[in-house]
Amino acid sequence: MKRRDFIHKASIGAVLPAFFGRYNVNTLATSPWLNSLMATETDHVLVIIQMFGGNDGLNCVVPVDQYDNLATARSNILIPENKLLQLNGITQTAFNPAMEGMKQLFDEGKMHIVQGVGYPTPTFSHFRSTDIWMSASESTENVYSGWIGRYLQSEYPNYPTNYPNTAVTDPLALQIGAQVSLTLQGVQTPMGMSVSADGVFYDIGDESDLFDVAGYAGGQLAHIRQVAQQTFKYGGVIKAAYNRGENKTTYPSQNPLADQLKMVARLIKGGLKTRVYTVSMDGFDTHADQILAGDVTAGRHFTLLTTLSTAITAFQRDLEQLGLADRVLGMTFSEFGRRIRSNASLGTDHGTSGPMFLFGSRLFGGFTGVNPTIEHNPDISANVPMQYDFRSVYASVLKDWFCVDSTTLQTIMLRNFQPLRIVNSPSCITPTTDLGQKGTILIENYPNPFTFGTTIHFHTEGGHTMIQVFDVEGRLIATPINADYLAGDYKVWFNTEGLPTGVYYARLQNGATTQVRAMLKVQG
Secondary structure, X not given: OOHHHHHHHHOOOOOOOOOEOOEOEXXXXXXXXXXXXXXXXXXXXXXXXXXXXXXXXXXXXXXXXXXXHHHHHOOOOOOOHHHOEEEOOEEEEEEOOOOHHHHHHHHOOOEEEEEEEEOOOOOOOHHHHHHHHHHOOOOOOOOOOOHHHHHHHHHOOOOOOOOOOOOOOOOOEEEEOOOOOHHHEOOOOEOOOOOOOOOHHHHHOOHHHOOOOOOOOHHHHHHHHHHHHHHHHHHHHHHHHHHHOOOOOOOOOOOHHHHXXXXXXXXXXXXXXXXXXXXXXXXXXXXXXXXXXXXXXXXXXXXXXXXXXXXXXXXXXXXXXXXXXXXXXXXXXXXXXXXXXXXXXXXXXXXXXXXXXXXXXXXXXXXXXXXXXXXXXXXXXXOOOOOEEHHHHHHHHHHHOOOOOHHHHHHHHOOOOOOOOOEOOOOOOOOOOOXXXXXXXXXXXXXXXXXXXXXEEEEEOOEEEEEEEEEOOOOEEEEEEEEEEOOEEEEXXXXXXXXXXXXXXXXXXXXXXXXXXXXXXXXX
């Protein structure tokens, strides 16, 4: 059995004592390259918030310009239009009333929302879809490393040998919680470690017999012991940073996400030279009782969004008061969205795309993408069409926040995913043209409706250009265009013989610009 397979299948990591109340802390090691950056005032930190269960994006970021059709599709759960939170300067989109704090951040230009984020040919399994988001893989392949793990390993190829050391004393990434996720798994070796807080794992052996283990899988066990002892050594550094740190904002009580973010802020203030933090909250699988019977502004989802919004807002305010705001970027993700039409149980079922929220002082505020088109009386299986691949968001963070070069970026992301205009970091960002936000029509088709086929007309500014066609369930039907082009206008014939009648979506991506065109096939 290979060492990496043994460790992955055993799901064993090393214990770090629970210094900070009821939360365990799981660690990753750092790189010499990042260590040199950590001494500067422009050190960048990424905080990833997982919303496990599949968040209903249409109940968070409400397309007011589609309100009438939305009311038909989800009349039993839709919030009255007059109770939605209006955004400054924006009339076509509003927030759930539970998101008052996030609305304030948005109005201040400290929040960026990417609309319609998903991936081709989605799965509706929580665990499989979570793996896809964490590994940044295609839905048709199994990848056993995480996107952050691959990033760390590109910077830190010799881990875990001879680390920590006098030059590199701090962990690169911390996951607050009981178990390290696939996000932090490296290609060659696990970059993360976790077990329970009681420390029993350390009884496996001591340093004196670390590399003298006889019997089956002895080499693998020695490797695990090595990782365990390295993690224990990081524990003192983390505890010292926590003791040095402080919080200057009052966080909401009885809010598990706020407790985790409060710890993160304190560790950053305490001088911990850590690049990535992951935190999480669950409960977003709202098949039933998403709203309270008789009150659509209360219920499970309202409570979840209140927890999320108040925690993020307190964290951002704390960073501002601590003088850390320009160093920290936050990002949320959920394994999928919910369907357009609600069900009879006052809930919504597993869907495809949804919004991603990024927050911080170093962002271009506003939206990437536009409100999804809600058809009149959509089918029960209809989904929010994908506008952006989630891996383009990841690529944007790696490129414009951590300054990863293009060659390394493609290696980490496994393919070429085009970054978006999200991060406003002068140290490494390059200007991009966002034609999609200027109202320019970049993709259309004629005839529409059509019977046997249609011609897709598209405009590209040059470079890599891709057109994908999805059905209403989010399944990838075809990729008519996937090549480099000179700037100009082009067209391609899309043959729909053999496809059932119904709505299809043609998605154009050219650099950071994406547009989606709805197309209708009718009976001939």
